[in-house]
Amino acid sequence: MAIGVVIALLILAYSYPGLMVAGRIVLVSIFIFILFEWFLLYRIAHQLTARRQVFSRLSLGDDQEITYEASNLSRYNLNVEIVDELPYQLQLRNFKFGSRLKSGQVLTYRYVIRPLVRGAYSFGNLHIYASIPLISLIERRITVSADEEVVVIPSIIQMKKYELEIFARTASLSGIRRVRSIGEDDEFEHIRSYQQGDNIRSINWKATSRKNAPMINQFQNTRSQMVYCIIDKGRSMKMPFDGLTLLDYAINTALVISNIVLKKYDRAGLVTFSDKIGKIVAAENTPHQLGFISQHLYNQTTGFKESNYELLFYTLQNQLRRRSVLLFFTNFEHLYDLDRNIEYFKALNRRHLMVIIFFINTELIATGEMKTNKVSDIYLKTFAERTLIEKERILDKLKHLGIQCILTKPENLSIGVINKYLEIKAKRMR
Numbered sequence: 001m002a003i004g005v006v007i008a009l010l011i012l013a014y015s016y017p018g019l020m021v022a023g024r025i026v027l028v029s030i031f032i033f034i035l036f037e038w039f040l041l042y043r044i045a046h047q048l049t050a051r052r053q054v055f056s057r058l059s060l061g062d063d064q065e066i067t068y069e070a071s072n073l074s075r076y077n078l079n080v081e082i083v084d085e086l087p088y089q090l091q092l093r094n095f096k097f098g099s100r101l102k103s104g105q106v107l108t109y110r111y112v113i114r115p116l117v118r119g120a121y122s123f124g125n126l127h128i129y130a131s132i133p134l135i136s137l138i139e140r141r142i143t144v145s146a147d148e149e150v151v152v153i154p155s156i157i158q159m160k161k162y163e164l165e166i167f168a169r170t171a172s173l174s175g176i177r178r179v180r181s182i183g184e185d186d187e188f189e190h191i192r193s194y195q196q197g198d199n200i201r202s203i204n205w206k207a208t209s210r211k212n213a214p215m216i217n218q219f220q221n222t223r224s225q226m227v228y229c230i231i232d233k234g235r236s237m238k239m240p241f242d243g244l245t246l247l248d249y250a251i252n253t254a255l256v257i258s259n260i261v262l263k264k265y266d267r268a269g270l271v272t273f274s275d276k277i278g279k280i281v282a283a284e285n286t287p288h289q290l291g292f293i294s295q296h297l298y299n300q301t302t303g304f305k306e307s308n309y310e311l312l313f314y315t316l317q318n319q320l321r322r323r324s325v326l327l328f329f330t331n332f333e334h335l336y337d338l339d340r341n342i343e344y345f346k347a348l349n350r351r352h353l354m355v356i357i358f359f360i361n362t363e364l365i366a367t368g369e370m371k372t373n374k375v376s377d378i379y380l381k382t383f384a385e386r387t388l389i390e391k392e393r394i395l396d397k398l399k400h401l402g403i404q405c406i407l408t409k410p411e412n413l414s415i416g417v418i419n420k421y422l423e424i425k426a427k428r429m430r
Contacts, residue, residue, distance in 0.1 A: 001029070001119060002030050002137065004301055005024055005026060005219050006027045006030065006156055007023055008028050008229075009023030010023040011027060014415060016270050017260070018146075021351055022351040024337050028351060029127070031138070031329070032052065032137055033043070033137055034137050035069065035137055037131070037132050037135045037136075037137055037138055037139060039148065039201070040076065040132060040141075041130060041131075041132070041138070041140040041186050042140070043077075043132075044074035044076060044078075045130075045140060045142050046159075047071060047072070047073040047074040048070070048071070048073070048074070048078070048080070048128055048130055048142055048143065049070070049071045049073070050068065050069065050070045050071070050082055050126045050128055050144050050146075051066055051068070051069050051126070051144070051146065052066060052067070052084065052123065052126060052146050053066070053067040053068075053069070053327045054066045054067075054123065054148070054150055055150065056150050056151070057097070057151055057152075057153055058113075058115050058121070058149065058151070058153070058245070059115075059152070059153070059154075059155040059156050059157040059158065059200045060116070060117075060118055060152050060153065060155050060248060060251070060252060061114065061155055061243070061244050061248060061249075061252060061310070062079075062114065062115075062155050062157040062158065062209055063113075063114050063156075064110050064112065064113060064114070064115075064157075065110050065111065065112055065113075066110070066111045066113060067108065067109070067110045068082060068084070068097070068107075068108070068110075068111070069106060069107070069108055069109075069126075069269070069291055070082055070101060070106070070107040070109075070128065071105075071106045071107075072101040072103060072104065072105055072106075072107075073104065074103060075085065075103050076103060076132065077102050077103055077133055078100075078130050078132065079083065079094055079098070079100055079101070079103070079130065079131045079132075079136060079288070080098055080099065080100075080101045080107070080128060080130050080131055081097070081098030081128075081129040081139075081268065082096065082097055082098060082126060082127065082128055082129075082131070083095070083096045083126070083127045083129070083321075084096075084123070084124075084126055084127075084146075085123065085124025085126075085127075086123065086124075087118075087121035087123060087124055089115065089117045089119070089121055090115070090121075090153075095111075097109050097111075098129075101344075112392060114198065114243070114244040115152040115343075116244055117152065117314060118152050118154070118248070118250075118251075118298060118299075119151070119152060120149055120150075120151055120152075120155065121149065121150050121151070121152060122147070122148075123146065123147065123148050123149070124146070124191050125143050125146055125147065126143070126144040126145060126146045127141055127142070127143050128141070128142040128143075128144065128234065129141055129142075129339070131143065132349045151298075153253040153294060153298050153311065154251045154252050154254070154294060154296075154298065155252040155299045157254075158252055158256055158414060159255050159256045159259045161224055162256050162259075162260065162414060162418060163256075163259055163263065166263075168262055168424075170294065170344065175265065177273040178255070183324065183327075184369065187241075187324075191204055191207050191215050191216070191217055191218065192215070192216060192218050193213065193214070193216070194214030194215060194216045195213060195216075198216050199216075199262055201284055202216050202217045202218075203215070203217075204217050212363075223266060223277070224265065224266060224267055224285065225267065225324075225325060225327065226266070226268040226269065226283040226320075226323075226324035227257075227258075227261045227266050227267065227268055227269070227283065227320055227324065227325045227327065228268075228270065228271055228283055228324055228325070228326050228327065229249070229254040229257065229268075229270050229271070229327050229329065230271045230272075230312070230316075230326055230327065230328045230329065231251065231254060231256060231270070231271070231272045231273075231300065231329045232250075232252050232273065232274070232307050232328075232329060232330035232331070233247060233273065233278060233301070233302045233303070233307070234275070234301065234302065234306060234307030234330075235302070235304040235305060235306065235307075235332065235334070236307070236331040236337075237250065237330070237331055237360055238302050238303075238304065239304050239331070239359075239361075240409075241362060241363075241410045242410070242411065245302065246331055246359055246410060247300065247301075247302045247389075249359075249411075249413050250291050250329035250357075250413070251297045252413075253329070253413045253414045253417050254270065254293070254297060254327075254329070254361060255293065255294055256414050256416050256417075256418070257295060257418060257421060258270070258290060258343055258420065259290055259412075260295050260418060262285055262289060262290055263426065266285065266369060267283035267284050267285045267302075268283060268287075268289060268293060269281050269282055269284070269293075269324075270296060270297070271312075271316070271319075272296075273279060273303055273307065273308065273311065273312050273315075274303065274307050274308070275305040275306060275307065275311075276304070276308065276311065277311060277312070277315050278300065279296040279300070279394075280315075280319060281293055281296055282350075283324065298352065298382030306318065307330070309341040309344045310344060312344070313325075313344040313347065313348060317351075320351075320352065323353070324352050324353070325352070325353045325355070325421075325424060326348065326353065326354045326355065327355050327357065327417060327420075328353050328354060328355065328356045328357060328422075329357050330356065330358055331358045331359050332344060332356070332358050332391075332394050333361075333387070333390070334390055335393050335394055336398070337361045338394050338397065338398075342397075342401070345398075345401075345402075345405070349401070349403050353404065353424065354403055354404065355404040355406065355420055356398055356404070356405045356406070356423075357402060357405070357406045357407065357408065357413070357416070358391075358394070358405070358406075358407060359407075359410055359413075360388070360391060360407060360408065360409050361387065361388075361391075361407070362411075364384040364387055364388055364407050365384075365388065366382035367380055367381060367383075368381055368384040368385045368388060380418070391407060392407075394407075396406045404420065404424075406420055
């Protein structure tokens with residue numbers, strides 16, 4: 001704008017020669033202000049600082065904050081704009097923020113990110129662009145070295161959230177169902193003195209004769225049950241919903257349910273497969289088991305290959321010698337996909353307690369409910385409805401064969417699996 005005024009004055013000077021002097025005075029004044037602002041910014045450059053605060057581990061698919069702090073230690077008020085070199089996975093190419101920063105003031109800015117890809121995220125430098133208010137003819141860029149690398153892992157936030165809810169009275173508010181325990185506890189814990197109201201059928205007569213007083217066997221709920229999360233990494237799990245693939249949803253839920261299994265004193269394990277067997281973590285209940293499972297889940301990826309259920313069947317036959325609960329995360333779009341592998345599921349269900357978990361396509365639900373205005377809309381709506389009916393047929397067939405199953409929306413996956421596990425525990429299903 002200042003240069004525009006100079007140009008206008010110099011053009012008008014052809015008709016009004018007296019304006020030539022005014023134009024030159026304005027031009028010289030601009031250069032003086034530029035030199036003055038450059039001198040001030042050069043002096044105070046080291047008095048402007050900025051830093052970034054971000055957790056070293058971020059949770060996949062959850063909203064998390066990055067905090068920025070900019071400090072002005074100089075005697076002057078400044079206009080400040082900060083640009084961060086964010087990781088390419090976030091796809092934020094024009095991220096910046098700024099404000100008027102008074103002398104001695106500290107500016108705090110919080111920004112929410114939602115990582116959608118597991119892996120290492122590299123943050124770069126912070127660039128501060130500073131100028132003097134009322135002048136603002138030039139800006140000085142000050143680069144603050146802030147290189148750091150963080151990792152995005154399966155969601156710890158969801159794991160902690162559901163851990164707190166499942167052991168709290170507020171669990172029902174999030175959709176977790178309390179299932180009434182059926183029958184009596186069946187695993188021996190210790191012998192104690194008889195108290196009024198105890199079941200006389202549990203009296204230990206040998207201990208009673210030795211102590212010369214009624215003694216009773218104390219039982220507890222079954223522990224040390226082996227629970228395996230089996231995750232299909234085939235092409236059917238590549239389907240994206242709300243930025244995450246079905247595999248990502250399964251990985252987050254596997255970490256959540258493994259933590260709850262360990263808290264319930266059962267043993268948690270992991271098996272991943274696609275066209276070949278991936279990771280196998282034997283079911284244990286040790287202090288480091290959850291860390292082992294999280295570490296193996298971190299690197300899991302899916303491709304476009306067909307899953308080999310036959311290989312999975314023979315692997316589980318050889319590896320799992322004891323009857324276990326198998327939480328099988330997969331996806332079937334057509335009844336044909338189930339029919340050609342149903343014999344493997346029936347055989348596994350005879351030896352173990354199998355729970356097949358597959359997904360509803362939420363976008364098809366919206367398509368099936370849309371209003372039709374033309375022939376192409378009718379075709380899409382009919383196709384969506386037929387596909388949803390196909391999912392219900394798959395569900396009915398699994399139930400008819402006596403195989404436990406869950407048909408769920410991706411966003412409700414964790415709640416559905418937790419409820420099924422609690423039901424298995426309460427009903428003492430083996």
